[in-house]
Amino acid sequence: MDTNDRFLRQVTIGQSPTEKGKSREAKFTITVASEIMAILALATDLPDMIRRLGAIVVANDKNGNPVTCSDLVRKKALLKEFQKKPLSAPKNL
Numbered sequence: 412m413d414t415n416d417r418f419l420r421q422v423t424i425g426q427s428p429t430e431k432g433k434s435r436e437a438k439f440t441i442t443v444a445s446e447i448m449a450i451l452a453l454a455t456d457l458p459d460m461i462r463r464l465g466a467i468v469v470a471n472d473k474n475g476n477p478v479t480c481s482d483l484v485r486k487k488a489l490l491k492e493f494q495k496k497p498l499s500a501p502k503n504l
Contacts, residue, residue, distance in 0.1 A: 425434035446467060454460035465481030472478055 421438050424437050450463040467480045468477040470478040
């Protein structure tokens with residue numbers, strides 16, 4: 412199926428004449444696993460796959476801006492670097 416997943420979030424099924432007027436609302440739940448599988452299928456090479464995986468939006472920050480996997484990887488690297496430096500107590504204690 413080649414379609415934008417947003418169109419699948421809410422669909423009406425049973426509109427065919429053979430359904431005898433019994434249409435109903437349905438939806439597909441797009442999971443992270445299916446998004447990753449789609450990326451694995453569509454990636455043309457390793458750098459393309461890394462770029463696509465990094466562009467996955469996993470949350471929004473306090474201002475409503477999207478947070479991507481790449482953002483989390485960068486923050487993790489910063490935290491690891493921060494942990495290497497010794498912490499000192501504030502001078503005014």
